[in-house]
């Protein structure tokens with residue numbers, strides 16, 4: 140690391156980095172398109188035992204709302220065609236099984252372990268259609284282009300999630316959550332399935348490479364330090380204004396009181412002038 | 415306490431140098447006056463100084479930034495040391511701001527001091543303005559300086575807006591876009607104005623360079639001139655002073671410029687500088703590298719202006735979307751009213767207030783001793799109502815952040831704000847007036863009964879009384895400093911009981927009524943010493959020669975709220 144830091148400013152480093160990135164992108168792209176994401180642990184290749192396990196779990200935890208055959212009900216949508224990726228996202232982020240119906244399902248600690256989630260996903264996928272769970276290579280940020288990711292993020296995501304991914308309010312009590320906890324795969328799945336108020340970004344809107352660039356940008360942004368001091372929440376001038384009033388003017392007013400307090404007791408050096 | 419005529423002594427070496435200089439410049443008299451200038455020693459008199467010192471720091475750090483900032487909208491591809499954005503297309507303005515932040519030594523610190531200083535500058539102006547307002551320090555002869563102040567406040571806001579618009583990041587570009595929309599919203603000439611400012615369609619390739627020249631030259635120049643005029647007038651007219659023992663309309667009591675005030679204010683400069691440096695070191699402000707460069711196709715959630723533009727943002731957000739179509743031309747009331755008419759009313763009202771108050775009180779006299787806010791209940795109530803309106807607009811400007819963090823629906827915040835901006839000031843006005851009058855009533859009772867000590871004693875007959883101590887001289891001076899209400903024209907009748915000509919007719923009647931409202935209050939004359947107890951109620955006192963005489967409009971009995979008594983209060 141120290142070796143890199145020391146040479147980071149050299150002109151050749153930029154070219155080297157770009158070259159390296161290009162090679163990596165190329166290799167990964169080939170890997171991804173070549174393999175077609177077949178490393179997914181759920182979906183077409185899943186065993187019937189797994190599907191049966193998933194069916195049982197579904198009957199216990201999900202059927203009350205989504206219906207015995209996942210056909211949907213008055214309180215919850217049909218999951219036929221929702222796909223494995225949707226299940227992995229919804230259950231993996233703890234949103235499902237839903238506890239209470241609010242404007243939006245909040246992120247919670249997941250109820251099921253990953254094994255069980257794959258099982259439910261396999262069951263829902265077996266009902267037909269929908270996106271599969273993306274493979275680790277598909278969601279890897281290694282070598283992705285953060286610069287492109289930045290442009291794509293500001294154009295497609297920032298209007299809801301804020302430029303820094305800090306999240307913000309939407310209409311009717313909904314909100315875009317902060318992107319501080321989602322794993323690479325969950326970010327990918329969120330784009331693929333468009334949970335609730337979020338739009339679906341299918342592979343023609345944002346290509347798989349675009350999605351990886353965005354993942355790289357999101358994960359790098361949230362991990363990077365704040366060179367200017369405390370981040371103040373990365374929500375923009377609102378907290379800055381608060382700090383200017385409390386920490387700036389507030390402190391200075393106290394200083395002004397302190398500096399003029401001495402007089403009170405003894406009228407040191409006081410004089411009287413004429414108007 | 416010494417007299418101002420006392421000889422001013424200087425250290426020997428200084429005195430000699432001074433004499434040499436004076437042989438050439440003949441400035442001794444002026445300097446001597448300046449060095450003996452009396453500074454009233456009250457903390458609220460330092461609020462203006464916070465503004466002054468942050469302004470100086472703004473100029474100094476600003477000069478540093480001009481050395482590295484490139485006000486050009488020429489598009490380049492970034493290959494700087496912030497590798498996350500390597501390869502992003504951006505304007506040179508944004509690129510050079512990234513360079514200041516990451517490559518110029520001390521650049522980020524300077525940027526952050528400059529930005530924090532701007533926030534503190536405007537916050538200090540707001541505080542300073544409020545202190546001038548609530549103490550009535552703007553009254554004749556200082557109404558000129560009040561106008562200069564309002565002009566500086568307006569220019570300061572504009573300067574800040576131009577400043578944070580120049581880096582050409584997504585956030586600032588959004589603000590400029592709103593400014594363009596506002597220009598377009600002006601009926602008839604809006605489109606022309608917008609094309610004139612941006613040199614064509616938004617965003618064009620011109621505006622950063624234009625904003626730059628206004629930000630670093632035009633407005634700072636105007637501000638410097640106005641600050642000089644402001645301070646010159648302040649020295650020339652001398653400070654006001656808070657009411658207190660020995661403080662009269664004919665004198666000014668405080669500490670001399672040299673040596674006391676010079677030391678204090680010098681120290682205070684370093685407090686301001688220190689506070690800004692600390693803020694800039696520990697609190698990140700405007701991290702443009704996170705925000706990304708501006709492109710008209712993108713927008714971020716939570717886009718907010720800096721706090722001093724917040725009231726305009728809120729005004730825009732809460733206004734209903736009213737547009738008219740007149741003969742094929744759209745009139746955007748939803749932009750024109752909230753973004754131009756509302757601030758127009760606020761700032762014009764601020765500027766005209768001293769005049770309005772003169773009309774409302776009929777008081778055209780000079781004032782050098784300030785009012786305690788409670789002693790001018792109607793003015794204080796108007797001030798608080800204004801603060802309420804401003805505050806609601808300001809909060810609404812951040813309504814998405816508030817909705818997100820307090821988990822209330824977004825539209826509900828807007829609904830609440832729409833009501834609050836009309837109902838809030840009315841309630842606050844009424845409550846403030848009641849509180850002020852209540853405080854006056856308590857003052858009156860302190861003048862008659864003294865201060866309750868909280869010590870309860872049992873009397874021989876078994877009853878309990880609370881011990882009270884009489885006020886000391888300073889307290890009496892402070893409390894009884896309320897100036898008598900000016901003779902209201904409501905009472906100005908001639909010997910035959912015929913009202914003054916000015917009072918006849920509808921306008922006169924209205925004015926007379928307004929006078930009464932403004933003059934309402936309790937007379938707080940200082941107690942006549944050694945006088946007997948006005949109402950013989952046998953309260954115990956801890957020391958002194960019995961209770962203070964009763965005061966008030968009437969010859970005996972407790973002081974009363976004098977609705978309609980205004981005319982008698984001068985006696």
Ligand code: HEM
Nearest residue numbers: 459462463465466543551556559560563564566567653654
């Ligand atoms: C550029 C911003 C400003 C600077 C640097 C500044 C500075 C000062 C200073 C140092 C004083 C002397 C003592 C004191 O603080 O009371 C003063 C007095 C005064 N200022 Fe300002 N001020 C600014 C803005 C304003 C504004 C916005 C207003 C009102 C709208 C205003 C109205 C006044 C008045 C009426 C006085 C005389 C009051 C007195 O002597 O008690 N000023 N100013």
